[in-house]
Amino acid sequence: MTDATSASPTAPADPSAGEDGAVVTAALLVIGNEVLSGRTRDANVQVFAKTLGARGVRLKEVRMVADDKAAIIDAVNALRAANDYVFTTGGIGPTHDDITTDCVAEAFGRAVELNAEAERRLRHHYGSETINDARLRMARIPAGAELVDNPVSHAPGFRLGNVFVMAGVPRIAQAMLDTVKDGLRGGAPVHSRAVTAYIREGDIAEPLGAIQERFPAVEIGSYPFVRGERLGTSVVARCTDATLAEAVVADVANAMRAAGADPNDAEGFDPQSGAVAAFHDGDES
Known part of the structure; x- marks a missing residue:
C-alpha cells in the first residue's frame, strides 16, 4: 500500500466525482x-x-x-x-x-x-x-x-x-x-478499501479526524459492531483514486495498532456480510 504520509489528496472532494469534478x-x-x-x-x-x-x-x-x-x-x-x-x-x-x-x-x-x-x-x-x-x-x-x-x-x-x-x-x-x-452517464467509479479491528470507535476517533483532514478527497466512514462479547470498528475509505483509499486504510491500521489493537485479529470479519478480510480491496460493484 502507499505510504500514507507521502500521499497527496489530489482527487476531487466528492468520492463519486470524476477528474472534471462533476458529480x-x-x-x-x-x-x-x-x-x-x-x-x-x-x-x-x-x-x-x-x-x-x-x-x-x-x-x-x-x-x-x-x-x-x-x-x-x-x-x-x-x-x-x-x-x-x-x-x-x-x-x-x-x-x-x-x-x-x-x-x-x-x-x-x-x-x-x-x-x-x-x-x-x-x-x-x-x-x-x-x-x-x-x-x-x-x-x-x-x-x-x-x-x-x-x-x-x-x-x-x-x-x-x-x-x-x-x-x-x-x-x-x-x-x-x-x-x-x-x-447511465456516470463519473469515475468509486473504489472502497476497509480495515477492521477489535477496538472501540472512541479509541481511534481523534486519529481518524486527523487522517480525514490530511485526505479531504477521501470519504472515511467508521462503523462499530459487536461480535459475541467483543466490540470492534470497521473503517471504510471511499474515493475514485484507489491509491488514496489504500493510503488512508494503511494510516488507520497504524492508528489502530498504536491504540493497542491488531487488525489481523478481525481478519475475515465484516459486520455487514461477514465476508470481508481485515484489508479489503474492491470496487463498489
Missing part, C-alpha cells in the same frame, strides 16, 4: 404502505447503491413514501429536480393500490395510456386464458415514456425524463436495473 447523483424513492408498516423489509437500497456506485453514480438520497398520491407526486418532483437520476420501486402492480404510474405521469403532466408494446408483452407472457383486466393495468404507461424491460415477470417499468419506474420486488427490481445501468 452524478441519484435518488431512490421507495413506495408502498407495506414498507412503512413494517410488514415488508426493503432490500433494494444496498443493491441500488452498489450498482450505481460501480457506474460512478452516487446514491445521494433514499426516501420512503406511502401509497399516497400527493406524497408520491411531491417526492418525484423534488427528487428529479435535485438529482441526475431518480429510481422508484413499488406500486406498479395489478391492484387498486398500485398508483405509482398515475402519480409519475401527473408529476410530468402526461396522460396515461394503454401501451401497445407493454400489452403485447403481457398477453404473450400470460396467454389468453390467464390475461385479465387487472393484469392489463400493468400495460398502462405515461404517454411518451420509454419502457424498461423486466426479464423476470415481464411487466415492464418505464423511464420518463430522468425518472426510472421499477417494480418493488427485489429480484425484479435488480433485474430491471441491470437492463438500464449500462446506459
Whole structure:
C-alpha cells in the first residue's frame, strides 16, 4: 500500500466525482404502505447503491413514501429536480393500490395510456386464458415514456425524463436495473478499501479526524459492531483514486495498532456480510 504520509489528496472532494469534478447523483424513492408498516423489509437500497456506485453514480438520497398520491407526486418532483437520476420501486402492480404510474405521469403532466408494446408483452407472457383486466393495468404507461424491460415477470417499468419506474420486488427490481445501468452517464467509479479491528470507535476517533483532514478527497466512514462479547470498528475509505483509499486504510491500521489493537485479529470479519478480510480491496460493484 502507499505510504500514507507521502500521499497527496489530489482527487476531487466528492468520492463519486470524476477528474472534471462533476458529480452524478441519484435518488431512490421507495413506495408502498407495506414498507412503512413494517410488514415488508426493503432490500433494494444496498443493491441500488452498489450498482450505481460501480457506474460512478452516487446514491445521494433514499426516501420512503406511502401509497399516497400527493406524497408520491411531491417526492418525484423534488427528487428529479435535485438529482441526475431518480429510481422508484413499488406500486406498479395489478391492484387498486398500485398508483405509482398515475402519480409519475401527473408529476410530468402526461396522460396515461394503454401501451401497445407493454400489452403485447403481457398477453404473450400470460396467454389468453390467464390475461385479465387487472393484469392489463400493468400495460398502462405515461404517454411518451420509454419502457424498461423486466426479464423476470415481464411487466415492464418505464423511464420518463430522468425518472426510472421499477417494480418493488427485489429480484425484479435488480433485474430491471441491470437492463438500464449500462446506459447511465456516470463519473469515475468509486473504489472502497476497509480495515477492521477489535477496538472501540472512541479509541481511534481523534486519529481518524486527523487522517480525514490530511485526505479531504477521501470519504472515511467508521462503523462499530459487536461480535459475541467483543466490540470492534470497521473503517471504510471511499474515493475514485484507489491509491488514496489504500493510503488512508494503511494510516488507520497504524492508528489502530498504536491504540493497542491488531487488525489481523478481525481478519475475515465484516459486520455487514461477514465476508470481508481485515484489508479489503474492491470496487463498489
